[in-house]
Amino acid sequence: MNSQAAFSPPPSARAYALRTARGEFAVVDVPVAPDVEAKGVALLVPGFTGSKEDFTLLHGPLAARGYRTVAVDGRGQFETVGPADDESAYAQEELARDVLAQAAALGVPVQLVGHSLGGQISRAAVLLDHSPFVSFTLVASGPAQISDSQRLRVKLLRDALAVMSMAEVWEAMQAMSPPEEVDLPDRGSGYQELLRRRWLGNQPAQLLATGRQLCTEPDRVAELAAVPLPLHVLSGARDDTWPVTLLDDMAVRLKARRTVVPGAEHSPNVDRPLPTARALADFWDTADGQPTG
Numbered sequence: 001m002n003s004q005a006a007f008s009p010p011p012s013a014r015a016y017a018l019r020t021a022r023g024e025f026a027v028v029d030v031p032v033a034p035d036v037e038a039k040g041v042a043l044l045v046p047g048f049t050g051s052k053e054d055f056t057l058l059h060g061p062l063a064a065r066g067y068r069t070v071a072v073d074g075r076g077q078f079e080t081v082g083p084a085d086d087e088s089a090y091a092q093e094e095l096a097r098d099v100l101a102q103a104a105a106l107g108v109p110v111q112l113v114g115h116s117l118g119g120q121i122s123r124a125a126v127l128l129d130h131s132p133f134v135s136f137t138l139v140a141s142g143p144a145q146i147s148d149s150q151r152l153r154v155k156l157l158r159d160a161l162a163v164m165s166m167a168e169v170w171e172a173m174q175a176m177s178p179p180e181e182v183d184l185p186d187r188g189s190g191y192q193e194l195l196r197r198r199w200l201g202n203q204p205a206q207l208l209a210t211g212r213q214l215c216t217e218p219d220r221v222a223e224l225a226a227v228p229l230p231l232h233v234l235s236g237a238r239d240d241t242w243p244v245t246l247l248d249d250m251a252v253r254l255k256a257r258r259t260v261v262p263g264a265e266h267s268p269n270v271d272r273p274l275p276t277a278r279a280l281a282d283f284w285d286t287a288d289g290q291p292t293g
Contacts, residue, residue: 155215
């Protein structure tokens, strides 16, 4: 997987602006594979500094399992517009209501998947109104605020955005990036260019507001546990944003299905897409979304 083509969506994918009651959102929408029984629709919500492209490698395997997948750029992320300097537009409740509007625009109950920050925004949406959703999967998304080391990184980013352009911050981040510590796939120069374009597409106010949310999010696990939805906690085997042991404990508190993807870190959807897709589809395939054994 060392070419940009490896990170392109399937030929059947449609990229368009999804019209909702709260504006338009850039999406990649992939239908069920031909000659496969349609089982449902999944809405995929990305994390901090992320985008719909974080789910590119899940579309094909999930289409083959009978699931239409719709990955979205949130307000002020990559190809979805948003104000550059109004942080109030990115309050968590505003972003949660965006998720509810996206689900409503799809017209059917959806399997909801949120990665990292997207998991916490999706959790807020579920707590506002769970009726649009069939199930909810948190991918590498913890119970409350991020780890001390990650809070420091967010503070550094906030400080940098106060005095530097987005392009200057990108160059500084690349200079500071440590080498890979595990054997993950070579994603190639095309993937790196995608990350750069995505970064430059983010609105600074969105990064400032959501970064603050990550550093101050309260523990709402008990609230989520009271929602009558099948729940799933999925993560890699290593994670420095929320320790894996913390995610284990959250799954117990939620009485949720728990999946750990070997060889993956904070983005199992990118690091190990095939076992991640299999775990999602296996969860969705169960009658009530819960383990049968």
